[in-house]
Every structure is written in C-alpha cells, then in structure tokens.
Amino acid sequence: MIFGTVLGFNITNQKTTNMKIGKLLFGTILIGLLASSCYTEVVFEDDFIEESPINTALILESYDLWYIDINATRGNGEVPFLQRAFTVSFERGVLYANNNMVGIGKTGNGLGIDVGTYGTLTGTVEIDHDVDGLWLLDVYAIADGSLELYDARSNTSYILRGYQRNNFDYDLVFYDNIDYFLQEYEAWEKTYTSEVGAINEFDNENYLQFLDGSSGGFFRSSVDGVGTPIVNLVWDYEGDYQVFDVPNDASLKTLTLDYDFLGNDYFELYVINDSTIELYHVDSGTIYEFQGRGYIQYLKSGSKTGKKRSKVKNPTMNVTRQRKM
Numbered sequence: 296m297i298f299g300t301v302l303g304f305n306i307t308n309q310k311t312t313n314m315k316i317g318k319l320l321f322g323t324i325l326i327g328l329l330a331s332s333c334y335t336e337v338v339f340e341d342d343f344i345e346e347s348p349i350n351t352a353l354i355l356e357s358y359d360l361w362y363i364d365i366n367a368t369r370g371n372g373e374v375p376f377l378q379r380a381f382t383v384s385f386e387r388g389v390l391y392a393n394n395n396m397v398g399i400g401k402t403g404n405g406l407g408i409d410v411g412t413y414g415t416l417t418g419t420v421e422i423d424h425d426v427d428g429l430w431l432l433d434v435y436a437i438a439d440g441s442l443e444l445y446d447a448r449s450n451t452s453y454i455l456r457g458y459q460r461n462n463f464d465y466d467l468v469f470y471d472n473i474d475y476f477l478q479e480y481e482a483w484e485k486t487y488t489s490e491v492g493a494i495n496e497f498d499n500e501n502y503l504q505f506l507d508g509s510s511g512g513f514f515r516s517s518v519d520g521v522g523t524p525i526v527n528l529v530w531d532y533e534g535d536y537q538v539f540d541v542p543n544d545a546s547l548k549t550l551t552l553d554y555d556f557l558g559n560d561y562f563e564l565y566v567i568n569d570s571t572i573e574l575y576h577v578d579s580g581t582i583y584e585f586q587g588r589g590y591i592q593y594l595k596s597g598s599k600t601g602k603k604r605s606k607v608k609n610p611t612m613n614v615t616r617q618r619k620m
Contacts, residue, residue: 540611
C-alpha cells in the first residue's frame with residue numbers, strides 16, 4: 296500500500312430522470328452540530344427534494360475531497376477544470392483542486408491549489424474558475440457519498456466520490472491513474488538494483504522517460520551515469536510502453552517496454568510513494584527502484600495548466616504476481 300489502509304466507496308451511476316433542471320436530489324440530512332456550529336457528517340438517503348442553496352453548500356462541503364471518477368463521465372463535452380483535476384474541494388467559497396498526482400495529500404494541506412471561487416444556488420453551484428471562467432453546474436446527490444455535477448451546456452455529467460482527508464484512497468488514485476503519474480516527471484533515475492537476479496541488458500539503463508503516445512505511451516531510456524543532469528541526458532533507446540491491469544489484483548500493474556527493433560522487457564510495476572516506483576524484472580528476478588527527477592507541476596494558470604484526463608481502460612494481462620512482498 297502506498298499510504299496505508301484506506302476506505303473506498305462504490306459509484307452509483309443512476310441519475311434520477313424526473314428531476315427538473317436546477318433541483319438537487321438530497322437524502323435526509325443528518326448533521327451533528329458542534330459547539331463551533333460545524334457539522335461532522337452528512338448522510339444521504341433517498342426520495343427527498345430539498346430546494347435550499349444553504350443545503351446545496353452543506354452537501355458540497357460535507358467531504359474534504361471529491362475524487363473525480365473520469366471513467367464514469369457521461370456525455371461528449373467537458374468542463375475543463377474537472378477534466379484535468381484528480382480531486383476538487385469546496386471550502387467556504389473557495390474551490391481547490393489537485394491537478395497532480397505528485398504531492399497529492401500534501402499540497403494545500405491535502406486540498407491542492409486554489410483554483411477559483413464558488414457560490415451555491417438552488418440545487419446548483421456557480422463556479423468562477425481562475426482560468427476557465429464562469430460555470431453553472433447542477434448538483435445531484437447520489438447514494439453512498441457520491442455526487443453528480445451536470446453541465447447543461449455540453450450535456451456532460453461528472454461523478455465525484457466523497458472522502459475525508461483521513462480516509463482518502465491514495466492507492467486507488469495512483470493505480471487508477473498510473474500513466475499520468477509516470478508522465479509527471481521529466482525522467483526517472485535508477486537508484487537501486489537488487490543483488491539477487493540474473494544479469495540482463497536492462498541493468499545498464501539508468502534513466503527512463505514516459506511520454507504521451509498514440510497507443511499506451513512512448514518511452515525513452517538512457518545508459519548515462521547516475522547523477523547526469525536531465526538536460527544532458529542522451530536517450531539511447533526508445534519505443535512504446537503499455538501498462539496492463541491484472542484481474543483480481545488492484546494493487547498490481549504490469550509494464551512492457553517495447554524497444555524499437557530490440558524486442559521488449561516485461562516488469563511488474565509498483566508505486567512506492569509519489570516519487571518512487573519499483574520495477575520487478577520477471578525474467579531475471581531483479582528488482583529496480585527509480586526516483587522521479589524534474590517534477591512537472593500543473594498549475595491553475597500559465598503555460599502548463601495540466602493534462603486533460605480521458606477515459607482510460609488498460610488492457611488486462613492474466614498473470615500471477617511473481618514479486619515476493
């Protein structure tokens with residue numbers, strides 16, 4: 296596990312069809328009021344329509360973090376700031392977002408960076424994003440702590456899953472978005488090679504770089520010595536890479552590096568933390584660790600505003616975990 300054991304939620308994708316635009320489907324709301332007038336929990340149930348902007352705000356602010364399940368998105372349009380964020384948070388009129396995997400859980404005390412402001416209406420939220428401007432989104436509460444944000448202009452819905460900071464599923468986020476994580480560093484530098492394992496050609500490669508590609512992704516590798524500045528790296532090999540899901544093993548991904556004209560290497564891929572990955576070379580039994588170099592931060596403005604996420608379904612590989620943990 297990356298950050299320890301955490302709790303998850305199951306997404307319910309069913310949208311109530313008899314709702315009028317602008318209304319919010321709430322459940323019966325149970326709010327524990329503290330002496331400071333802050334609530335501690337909101338419980339959603341069924342079949343009650345609440346038309347209060349105040350309760351719209353309570354729903355949005357009932358969880359510290361809303362994880363955007365991009366694969367559950369419906370519609371052909373997009374809301375740009377939701378499309379590129381992993382999480383959003385609604386905090387007393389300020390909208391926060393985690394646009395990077397790296398630093399998630401630490402940046403902005405876990406909420407991410409300030410990306411705009413918001414105000415609530417009856418069953419809707421008006422967001423004034425620093426880059427993308429004004430957006431009026433309908434808000435639907437779904438069972439099991441999830442939300443639907445609906446953009447009527449593009450007929451597009453986003454499903455958000457609610458978490459408190461102390462039970463946020465970091466493992467889920469990293470393994471569900473592994474390609475984005477690999478591409479958040481300019482290069483990965485080899486920092487460890489196990490003594491156990493047969494000698495193989497990958498022993499000589501000290502740097503990897505993962506880039507967007509037409510199928511899976513494009514990678515480059517270098518045999519330059521450890522400590523070489525990124526700008527001075529000579530990329531000796533290149534090819535396509537592909538990440539695979541393993542059925543019934545959510546914490547295992549496999550990785551193939553398909554070198555142009557040189558065959559391929561096969562690894563089990565593990566995330567150690569937000570700057571370190573482990574590659575287990577199955578054929579040789581060698582363990583390698585790589586650390587990220589040249590962190591690429593996606594800000595709310597400027598030349599790098601963040602990669603837009605898209606629905607990703609990795610191919611599956613029916614294998615059994617070989618690395619002895």
